[in-house]
Amino acid sequence: MSTTIALLEELVGFDTTSSQSNLALVERVADRLEGLGARVRLSHDDGRSKANILASFGPQAPGGVILSGHTDVVPVDDQNWSSDPFRLTERDGKLYGRGAVDMKGFVAACLAAANGFAVADLVRPIHIALSYDEEVGCLGVPRLIDDLLAHEEKPALAIIGEPTGMRLGDRHRGFLGFRTRFEGKAAHSSDPSAGASAIYPAADFVGFLKSVGHRAGAGIDQATVNIGRIEGGSAINIVPSACEVLWEFRPVTPQDADETELLIAAYLARAMPPEVRQSTRRHVHVPPLSATGEEPALVLAAALGGIGPPFAMPFGTEAGFFQAAGMSAVVCGPGSIAQAHLPDEWIERSQLDAADAFLARLAGWASRR
Incomplete structure (x- = not known):
C-alpha cells in the first residue's frame, strides 16, 4: 500500500x-x-x-x-x-x-x-x-x-x-447566496384588505429573478440565477404575514456580481408595497x-x-x-x-x-x- x-x-x-x-x-x-x-x-x-x-x-x-x-x-x-x-x-x-x-x-x-x-x-x-x-x-x-x-x-x-x-x-463562475424575507400583516382571508400579503411581493420578486436569469442565459461561461426555496404562510384562510425566498446567482466575473447585485437591490427598493417590509441577507459569497x-x-x-x-x-x-x-x-x-x-x-x-x-x-x- x-x-x-x-x-x-x-x-x-x-x-x-x-x-x-x-x-x-x-x-x-x-x-x-x-x-x-x-x-x-x-x-x-x-x-x-x-x-x-x-x-x-x-x-x-x-x-x-x-x-x-x-x-x-x-x-x-x-x-x-x-x-x-x-x-x-x-x-x-x-x-x-x-x-x-x-x-x-x-x-x-x-x-x-x-x-x-x-x-x-x-x-x-x-x-x-x-x-x-x-x-x-x-x-x-x-x-x-x-x-x-x-x-x-x-x-x-x-x-x-x-x-x-x-x-x-x-x-x-462564482456563487452568491441570499435570503430575502418579506413581512406584511396577517388578517382573516375573508377580508384580505385588512392585511398585507407577504407572498404576493415575494412571488413578484421570484418572477423578476426568473427574468434576470433568462436574460443572462445559462452555461459555464454565462451568469445564471436560481430560486432554491420559497416558504411562507401558515393556513389557507390567513393572509400571510411572512414569506422567505432563498436564491442565488453565479457570476462569471466580479463585475457580473456587482452589476447583478445592484440590479436586484434596485428592484427591491422600488417594488415593495408600502405596507410590506423586506430584508435581504447575503449568506454565501464565493468569488x-x-x-x-x-x-x-x-x-x-x-x-x-x-x-x-x-x-x-x-x-x-x-x-x-x-x-x-x-x-x-x-x-x-x-x-x-x-x-x-x-x-x-x-x-x-x-x-x-x-x-x-x-x-x-x-x-x-x-x-x-
Whole structure:
C-alpha cells in the first residue's frame, strides 16, 4: 500500500461532514506535519469547533506556492452505500469512501509529499492549506488566507486540488447566496384588505429573478440565477404575514456580481408595497476564478504534469479567494468531479499516482536555484 493510500484510508475514517467538527482530523494532521518540521498554524471558527490548517515548509520568503484543499465532506444521509462510507474500500483499482475524491485524495497526496518537502533544500516555500466548511460556502478559506498573510510572506501561486482528472482548470463562475424575507400583516382571508400579503411581493420578486436569469442565459461561461426555496404562510384562510425566498446567482466575473447585485437591490427598493417590509441577507459569497491568459500558476501546473488545454469548470472552488488576494491560481487535482457527493464515491489509484508524481515535481521546482 502506498503512503498516499494509507493516509487516505486514515482521512476517510474521520467523519468530517460539514455539520460535524473536524478537530480530530486537524489534530492528527497537524501532529504529522509538525513532526516533519513544518511551521503549523491553526485558525478556528468562532465556536472553536472547527479549524483550518496552514503548514509551511522552506524559507519564510515571498514567491512560494500554496496547495489548497478542504477537510469537510458532504453528508451520506439517505444515500445507499454498498460499503461503510467512512472506511476506505478498494474494488478493481477504485478506492471507495466519503471524501475519497472530494477531496481527501488530494489532501492525502499532499501529506505524503510533505515527507519530500521536509528533506528538500527548498529555496521557495511550499504551503499546505486545508480549510473547513468548503462544502457549505467556503466559510473557512477567508480566515485561512488572513492568517497566512499575517504570518507568512505572500505566496505567488496557488494550486487548488479539487478533482479535475489532473486537467488544468483556469476559470469558473462564482456563487452568491441570499435570503430575502418579506413581512406584511396577517388578517382573516375573508377580508384580505385588512392585511398585507407577504407572498404576493415575494412571488413578484421570484418572477423578476426568473427574468434576470433568462436574460443572462445559462452555461459555464454565462451568469445564471436560481430560486432554491420559497416558504411562507401558515393556513389557507390567513393572509400571510411572512414569506422567505432563498436564491442565488453565479457570476462569471466580479463585475457580473456587482452589476447583478445592484440590479436586484434596485428592484427591491422600488417594488415593495408600502405596507410590506423586506430584508435581504447575503449568506454565501464565493468569488469567481477569472482566466487572465498565461497565468503563472497555470504555467507551473502544466510543467508539473497538469493536462491541458485549460478548461472552464462547472463547479466553484476556493480559487477565486486566492486570486482576489493577489495570488495566481489554478485548479488541478486527482479524480473526477462526476464521482463527488454520490453514494459509493470513489477515486482511481492511477489518479493518486498522477498526483504523487505532480507533487514530487513541485518539490524539485521549489528547490531549483
